[in-house]
Amino acid sequence: MNRFHQTAKTQRRIFVSIMTARTNDMFPAEHLRNFAVQVFLHFGVPEPDAEKASEVLILSDLRGIDSHGVARLHTYFDMLSLGRINPKPNVKIIRERKSVCTVDGDNGLGLVVGPKTNEIAMDKAEQFGSGWVSVCNTNHYGIASYYSLEALKREMLGWSMTNSTKLVAPLWGAERMLGTNPISIAFPGKKNKPIVVDLATSAAAYGKIEIAKRKGKTIPRGWIINSDGDMTEQPEDMINGGALLPLGSERELGGHKGYCLSAMVDILTSVLSGANWGPFTPPFALRQEIPSRSVGKGIGHFFGAMQIEGFMDVDEFKQRIDEWIEVFRNTKPVKGQKAVLIPGDPEHEEEAIRRKEGIPLIQPVIDDLIDISKKTGIPFSL
Amino acid sequence: MNRFHQTAKTQRRIFVSIMTARTNDMFPAEHLRNFAVQVFLHFGVPEPDAEKASEVLILSDLRGIDSHGVARLHTYFDMLSLGRINPKPNVKIIRERKSVCTVDGDNGLGLVVGPKTNEIAMDKAEQFGSGWVSVCNTNHYGIASYYSLEALKREMLGWSMTNSTKLVAPLWGAERMLGTNPISIAFPGKKNKPIVVDLATSAAAYGKIEIAKRKGKTIPRGWIINSDGDMTEQPEDMINGGALLPLGSERELGGHKGYCLSAMVDILTSVLSGANWGPFTPPFALRQEIPSRSVGKGIGHFFGAMQIEGFMDVDEFKQRIDEWIEVFRNTKPVKGQKAVLIPGDPEHEEEAIRRKEGIPLIQPVIDDLIDISKKTGIPFSL
Numbered sequence: 019m020n021r022f023h024q025t026a027k028t029q030r031r032i033f034v035s036i037m038t039a040r041t042n043d044m045f046p047a048e049h050l051r052n053f054a055v056q057v058f059l060h061f062g063v064p065e066p067d068a069e070k071a072s073e074v075l076i077l078s079d080l081r082g083i084d085s086h087g088v089a090r091l092h093t094y095f096d097m098l099s100l101g102r103i104n105p106k107p108n109v110k111i112i113r114e115r116k117s118v119c120t121v122d123g124d125n126g127l128g129l130v131v132g133p134k135t136n137e138i139a140m141d142k143a144e145q146f147g148s149g150w151v152s153v154c155n156t157n158h159y160g161i162a163s164y165y166s167l168e169a170l171k172r173e174m175l176g177w178s179m180t181n182s183t184k185l186v187a188p189l190w191g192a193e194r195m196l197g198t199n200p201i202s203i204a205f206p207g208k209k210n211k212p213i214v215v216d217l218a219t220s221a222a223a224y225g226k227i228e229i230a231k232r233k234g235k236t237i238p239r240g241w242i243i244n245s246d247g248d249m250t251e252q253p254e255d256m257i258n259g260g261a262l263l264p265l266g267s268e269r270e271l272g273g274h275k276g277y278c279l280s281a282m283v284d285i286l287t288s289v290l291s292g293a294n295w296g297p298f299t300p301p302f303a304l305r306q307e308i309p310s311r312s313v314g315k316g317i318g319h320f321f322g323a324m325q326i327e328g329f330m331d332v333d334e335f336k337q338r339i340d341e342w343i344e345v346f347r348n349t350k351p352v353k354g355q356k357a358v359l360i361p362g363d364p365e366h367e368e369e370a371i372r373r374k375e376g377i378p379l380i381q382p383v384i385d386d387l388i389d390i391s392k393k394t395g396i397p398f399s400l
Numbered sequence: 401m402n403r404f405h406q407t408a409k410t411q412r413r414i415f416v417s418i419m420t421a422r423t424n425d426m427f428p429a430e431h432l433r434n435f436a437v438q439v440f441l442h443f444g445v446p447e448p449d450a451e452k453a454s455e456v457l458i459l460s461d462l463r464g465i466d467s468h469g470v471a472r473l474h475t476y477f478d479m480l481s482l483g484r485i486n487p488k489p490n491v492k493i494i495r496e497r498k499s500v501c502t503v504d505g506d507n508g509l510g511l512v513v514g515p516k517t518n519e520i521a522m523d524k525a526e527q528f529g530s531g532w533v534s535v536c537n538t539n540h541y542g543i544a545s546y547y548s549l550e551a552l553k554r555e556m557l558g559w560s561m562t563n564s565t566k567l568v569a570p571l572w573g574a575e576r577m578l579g580t581n582p583i584s585i586a587f588p589g590k591k592n593k594p595i596v597v598d599l600a601t602s603a604a605a606y607g608k609i610e611i612a613k614r615k616g617k618t619i620p621r622g623w624i625i626n627s628d629g630d631m632t633e634q635p636e637d638m639i640n641g642g643a644l645l646p647l648g649s650e651r652e653l654g655g656h657k658g659y660c661l662s663a664m665v666d667i668l669t670s671v672l673s674g675a676n677w678g679p680f681t682p683p684f685a686l687r688q689e690i691p692s693r694s695v696g697k698g699i700g701h702f703f704g705a706m707q708i709e710g711f712m713d714v715d716e717f718k719q720r721i722d723e724w725i726e727v728f729r730n731t732k733p734v735k736g737q738k739a740v741l742i743p744g745d746p747e748h749e750e751e752a753i754r755r756k757e758g759i760p761l762i763q764p765v766i767d768d769l770i771d772i773s774k775k776t777g778i779p780f781s782l
Contacts, residue, residue: 113710113711113712114710115529115707115709115710116499116527116528116529116530116710117498117499117528117529117530117710118529118530118706118707118710118711119710119711120711120712145498146498146499146528146529147497147498147499147500147528147532148498148499148500148530148532150529150530150706152711175668175672187731188728188731188740189740189741190733190734190737190739190740190741191728191731191732191733191734191740192731192732192733192734192735193731193732195727195728195731201661203664205667205671213663213667215660215661215663215664216660217654217656217657217660217661218657219657220654221648221653221654222652222653222654238652238653240652240653241653243734246734246735247732247733247734247735247737248734248735265647265648265654265657265658266603266647266648266653266654266658267653270604270620270622271603271604271620271622271623271648271649271653272599272602272603272604272647272648272658274599274741274743275599275600275601275647276647276648276654277743278597278598278599278743279583279597279599279661281595281597281728281743282585282597284724285587285595285721285724286557289587289717289720289721289724290557290708290711290712290717291711291712292712295720295724296724296727296728297727313720313723324500324532325497325500326672327497328495328496328497328498328499328500328501329495329500329501329502329534329672329673330495330502330672330673330674335671335672338671338677338695339667339671341695342666342667342671342677342678345577345678345679346570346573346577346663346678349569349570349573349574349575349577350573350574350575350629351572351573351574351629352572352573352574352625352628352629352630353574353628353629353630355572355629357572358570358571358572358573359571359572359656361656361659361660361663
């Protein structure tokens with residue numbers, strides 16, 4: 019489809035979209051998914067890849083992780099428009115030894131390279147009991163838990179990690195050196211929904227600082243430092259050369275531990291694969307600073323899969339997970355809290371609601387999608 | 401050796417020990433190691449196992465992790481004396497699928513079961529590129545990083561995790577449900593000493609609360625809660641039914657993330673292996689509360705090993721790690737700090753000093769060792 023060709027029908031639809039789009043409009047997941055598919059197809063992404071990439075994006079929206087869903091579609095659009103991402107990557111294993119291998123993502127969309135390499139890890143696990151893949155030359159891959167949840171469909175335990183653009187200071191450092199480098203793993207229950215661990219290794223998400231700044235509010239001590247390395251409660255200090263703190267925030271509360279975890283993710287995903295690591299990780303969005311040096315190709319991911327059956331009867335394991343969930347749910351709660359949550363609870367709840375009621379989008383995201391629609395001629399409608 | 405038989409020579413040595421033992425006396429590592437070997441042999445632990453167990457203990461002392469070294473020998477002594485730990489375990493694989501397996505530690509010393517099962521993980525990695533072992537029916541295994549450091553000797557990346565007696569509250573819980581559940585992994589440099597990640601998933605170590613209590617000092621907000629679940633700065637609140645907080649401490653600073661990591665360790669080590677998990681993990685020491693229920697056998701460990709060569713040329717990887725280390729060491733430091741540390745730095749420095757100058761022991765630890773000496777007739781001397 020020519021991006022400058024718009025039919026009268028398309029133009030009418032865009033107009034209707036603009037007229038009806040209010041703050042927190044609800045959009046059916048299926049509509050957003052179809053729109054994303056069309057956008058990827060528009061750039062020549064092969065259909066199965068466009069479908070998969072959209073599935074990853076929309077799962078994020080469904081699970082309430084709004085920052086990683088269609089809110090990012092305009093960034094993918096920008097990168098594809100400028101030819102910075104390869105729409106048709108030749109994802110290939112470049113080194114291998116039975117259960118482990120390194121994959122070159124050929125500068126494809128992380129949303130395409132991620133699912134393909136996660137499949138490689140699972141195929142290896144099918145054959146060897148476990149499979150481990152370090153990936154270079156890739157881009158941002160969406161939510162880490164998409165991949166660990168996929169593993170559950172094959173009765174496996176799946177690990178997923180990625181590095182990302184620098185935002186976080188190592189403990190005792192006064193500059194950005196590491197990404198928010200997330201770790202995810204999931205465990206299936208029999209009667210219960212799975213336990214889903216999915217955490218960035220920073221104390222807080224960058225998005226929270228942006229929101230505070232927009233609202234003119236201060237932020238909790240322990241989220242960021244200013245450009246001198248002093249802890250600050252002013253969100254604008256982050257924008258003016260500050261950095262996020264690692265999980266644990268300061269030495270006394272274990273900030274060195276968050277730094278260690280972030281370093282571990284950086285090394286497994288990127289030093290080991292031949293990708294760019296630490297401060298040299300290329301930016302996700304156009305507005306972000308381009309690193310002064312390149313020490314590898316693209317960013318890096320790391321996937322692992324282990325067959326549950328290799329350790330324990332699958333059914334027995336799921337029953338044990340059910341018991342774990344029930345025992346932890348019945349922990350005596352602190353005053354003012356109803357109950358202890360199980361990792362993944364908030365996302366499971368959100369998904370149940372959003373699959374029924376649709377996905378709420380804020381006006382700036384709607385505007386972004388309409389902008390893509392205008393530029394590509396792909397109809398965006400409710 | 402009969403534990404009640406003491407030669408005149410032994411008695412003289414003990415006497416000399418008692419007379420010369422001052423606070424922070426320095427003990428050559430070799431002497432402490434030999435003493436530990438004799439203690440384990442005394443209970444019928446086979447010689448290679450006694451040697452290995454002592455090696456694990458002393459490495460902890462050498463690396464400055466005083467809480468996990470000979471300071472714990474009296475606890476192992478107590479458990480062996482009462483027959484609560486099997487001195488001659490038949491450590492065996494009970495389920496297996498190529499690169500993954502479950503091991504039953506036959507209620508052996510964790511210091512014996514740990515090294516044996518870590519070897520199994522590495523042997524599997526030799527054969528399949530990677531190896532992953534979940535272990536049940538075992539006991540406390542010393543420092544987590546002993547195992548990841550062993551993997552480096554075989555050009556592998558080694559993971560090590562263990563669960564432990566309940567001390568930590570899940571986020572929003574007001575009672576102890578999880579251990580301090582550590583995670584370790586190490587990465588080799590070519591010119592530089594390895595990067596060693598070794599962290600408990602709690603905000604602070606229990607030992608720090610004990611020290612504050614002894615000194616009559618308050619502790620930082622974020623380390624513990626009292627029995628109502630309120631954060632407190634009074635160390636005695638921990639003893640009176642309180643709990644440690646997970647890494648991140650509170651919701652606002654990411655306390656849910658520390659809880660997630662601790663849960664991950666608990667499940668991989670113990671739900672997956674058939675060990676006791678969460679609040680049912682049996683105690684390490686006699687003075688600790690015995691859980692109301694058993695949901696498996698002993699405590700659990702989890703080991704992983706991956707051949708570096710399966711991902712990248714080993715030499716190239718080590719050079720990339722060297723570069724990572726140099727770049728991170730040159731991070732602009734915060735005011736008042738000389739430089740950013742690399743994970744493992746403090747322990748490498750301590751080890752270099754202690755290998756030369758000996759291991760400093762505080763009087764209560766010396767008293768414990770002398771007590772063992774008295775009860776077993778094994779000479780303890782400088």
